[in-house]
Amino acid sequence: MRGRHRLQGMTAPLPDKPTVRATKPRKNRQRNQLLVTLGVLLAMAVGLAAAFLMSGPAPPQAAGVRTPAENPQPERQSEPAELEEVVSDAGPELIDDDHRTLWESPTAGEPISLAYLPPGCELILHLRPAALLAKPEGERALRALGPQGLAVLKELMRAAGVKLRAIDELVIGLRPGQGGAQGGLEATLVITPTEPLAGAPGAWEPPPPYANLRTAQHEGAAYRVGAPWCCWVPDQEAGRVYVVAPRAALHEAIDAGGAAPPLRRELELLADQTDRDRHTTLLAAPSFLFTDGRSLFTGVTESLQSPVFDFLPDALRAASLSVHWADDFYLEARGASTAEVTATRLASQLKSRVTNWPNDLQLAVLDLNPAPHGRRLVAQLPAMLRLLGAYARTGVEDDAAVLNAYLPLPAGENLLAASELMLAQLSAGARGAAATTATAAPREVSIEQKLGQPASVSFSRDTLEMAVRYLADEIDAPVVILGSDLQLEGITKNQSFSMDATGQPAADVLLDILLKANPDRTAAGPGDPKQKLVYVVKPDDAGRPTIYITTRSSAEKRGDRLPDVFAATGSP
Structure with a gap:
């Protein structure tokens, strides 16, 4: 029936x-x-x-x-x-x-x-x-x-x-x-x-x-x-x-x-x-x-x-x-x-x-x-x-x-x-923008300044890739996920999570995204070695400062300098 x-x-x-x-x-x-x-x-x-x-x-x-x-x-x-x-x-x-x-x-x-x-x-x-x-x-x-x-x-x-x-x-x-x-x-x-x-x-x-x-x-x-x-x-x-x-x-x-x-x-x-x-x-x-x-x-x-x-x-x-x-x-x-x-x-x-x-x-x-x-x-x-x-x-x-x-x-x-x-x-015919980037603002504003700007990213359930894009749009800065680095750790861009960040510094919003998308949910914070997802700021091929999302191990192998917030504090 x-x-x-x-x-x-x-x-x-x-x-x-x-x-x-x-x-x-x-x-x-x-x-x-x-x-x-x-x-x-x-x-x-x-x-x-x-x-x-x-x-x-x-x-x-x-x-x-x-x-x-x-x-x-x-x-x-x-x-x-x-x-x-x-x-x-x-x-x-x-x-x-x-x-x-x-x-x-x-x-x-x-x-x-x-x-x-x-x-x-x-x-x-x-x-x-x-x-x-x-x-x-x-x-x-x-x-x-x-x-x-x-x-x-x-x-x-x-x-x-x-x-x-x-x-x-x-x-x-x-x-x-x-x-x-x-x-x-x-x-x-x-x-x-x-x-x-x-x-x-x-x-x-x-x-x-x-x-x-x-x-x-x-x-x-x-x-x-x-x-x-x-x-x-x-x-x-x-x-x-x-x-x-x-x-x-x-x-x-x-x-x-x-x-x-x-x-x-x-x-x-x-x-x-x-x-x-x-x-x-x-x-x-x-x-x-x-x-x-x-x-x-x-x-x-x-x-x-x-x-x-x-x-x-x-x-x-x-x-x-x-x-x-x-x-x-x-x-x-x-x-x-x-x-x-x-x-x-x-x-x-x-x-x-x-x-x-x-x-x-x-x-x-x-x-x-x-x-x-x-x-x-x-x-x-x-x-x-x-x-x-x-x-x-x-x-x-x-x-x-x-x-x-x-x-x-x-x-x-x-x-x-x-x-x-x-x-x-x-x-x-509005096509052609890179999926994970946002066009830089005409005036010269450093990545560090943009990460200090207030940003709001809220959704009930979405992917890491889309969350990063929302943030890139908010601060008008290029943000790129290094997918091959994530694959080495078995991390995908399509994992989903919820988020509600309103008017917070963009750097804090970015950290929150990485913490939520981290495969090991027992990580105590960004400085915990179990926090595999990190970001680095370095020039792209054209010399433009860019935020790259990568893993702790891949960044260390390349000699990339991690922001101080990721300094290892040891597990509690």
């Missing part, structure tokens, strides 16, 4: 054995200008989808949250009182968590209504702007989309004719335009305002800028004619819904009489499993992204095309991604495969592909030379994905492969901001 966790909040420690509810199988339920900027919003959704489907260094986490590495499987304990639930005989029964069962959804809404979309839509985006903007985290998430993402939102407001806060639900359907790929893409917007439109049947007053446009008729339905958008207020909706689309698409929606359009089988399967209470849901056929919809990968989104194409399994025929900000940040992805590949096998394929992706992304980040204002956030993107992977669960539900996860509430905006900054930097 398939069950799901019910997580109360990640500001408190995760319960060792959370309550899990088994769920009943769901019943089957029926159900130009904007396009360029919409591609940016799609990039955020696709980037986030690829990020968490590929799962997996950790951002600053909320107080009390324990990652699986810090919370090994304990013996079974009694359930916390706040997670207890009274379940009737007709409802789902509680089962013990096996640390693999899917998390329970924070919402339980009906499937998204696809009414008034024209046939042929292969990418559908559902948004709940008013509910999202009612939460501080939602406003920050929208700002995290960056300049181009905000341009998307402004274009949406122009097309809808109202502000985002006045929109309860917004459904955007994309389909190939007339003439296939050469005809571009065509968007249809179905808008549910927070307040019904004024008027009476046959005379509903559409929102500006459509109110003063001329009226046309199609199959007895009146609509306002504009360029490129036309607006139709269906009489049967009593002003609760209106549709904005190019004329041809609007005519097809009118012809359908408000019925949901036919979808390919796999999209239909996932559409029935959507939840209209979630803040954002993306539903798409992957093949559309690389055929008729490939124009979405232009400009800032171009760098996404290759990694997304490489990641998606050949058998994946439809995918959905939804996110929701509640007490925690929730993400869920679903996939439907061909008949030849079972949902279980598809879930296994997705899980196997997530393993190495954070490491691959980290290499890309190290090869990137981001702008100073976003350098640290971009550098922590792989860490965020590892935290995401730590909480992600995979399984099968309703014949679909499912991956879902809970994260601390600020994670959503941080993931979006880091993804947007990285995409912007990739689009600008």
Whole structure:
């Protein structure tokens, strides 16, 4: 029996054995200008989808949250009182968590209504702007989309004719335009305002800028004619819904009489499993992204095309991604495969592909030379994905492969901001900086002076290599790890640890990093001979003073002079 966790909040420690509810199988339920900027919003959704489907260094986490590495499987304990639930005989029964069962959804809404979309839509985006903007985290998430993402939102407001806060639900359907790929893409917007439109049947007053446009008729339905958008207020909706689309698409929606359009089988399967209470849901056929919809990968989104194409399994025929900000940040992805590949096998394929992706992304980040204002956030993107992977669960539900996860509430905006900054930097061609160095400041400041400057390096869990890079960025000085020296002692650059140093002298921060990364944790301090990791300051090949991280034995063999702090004091 398939069950799901019910997580109360990640500001408190995760319960060792959370309550899990088994769920009943769901019943089957029926159900130009904007396009360029919409591609940016799609990039955020696709980037986030690829990020968490590929799962997996950790951002600053909320107080009390324990990652699986810090919370090994304990013996079974009694359930916390706040997670207890009274379940009737007709409802789902509680089962013990096996640390693999899917998390329970924070919402339980009906499937998204696809009414008034024209046939042929292969990418559908559902948004709940008013509910999202009612939460501080939602406003920050929208700002995290960056300049181009905000341009998307402004274009949406122009097309809808109202502000985002006045929109309860917004459904955007994309389909190939007339003439296939050469005809571009065509968007249809179905808008549910927070307040019904004024008027009476046959005379509903559409929102500006459509109110003063001329009226046309199609199959007895009146609509306002504009360029490129036309607006139709269906009489049967009593002003609760209106549709904005190019004329041809609007005519097809009118012809359908408000019925949901036919979808390919796999999209239909996932559409029935959507939840209209979630803040954002993306539903798409992957093949559309690389055929008729490939124009979405232009400009800032171009760098996404290759990694997304490489990641998606050949058998994946439809995918959905939804996110929701509640007490925690929730993400869920679903996939439907061909008949030849079972949902279980598809879930296994997705899980196997997530393993190495954070490491691959980290290499890309190290090869990137981001702008100073976003350098640290971009550098922590792989860490965020590892935290995401730590909480992600995979399984099968309703014949679909499912991956879902809970994260601390600020994670959503941080993931979006880091993804947007990285995409912007990739689009600008910001590459070529050495991974372990930082450019020296124009004015002459000695290494010793820089090591005396205050520095702050904090993270919940990250590698020695990244910690050194954070410090190098903080003090604007070249810092190089001599990997071959570390290998001789069996020390790797990828070992992870946590750190919280704020406003301390950079030299002390560097020592703290070396102490935490030292293989022998019994070392009493930097002067203890058991402290193998040390640093030296000497010129590089170009004669520039550089901080080198090495081992005590290698430095002694080369005759390198160690800072006085490493003077041997003997073991206690």
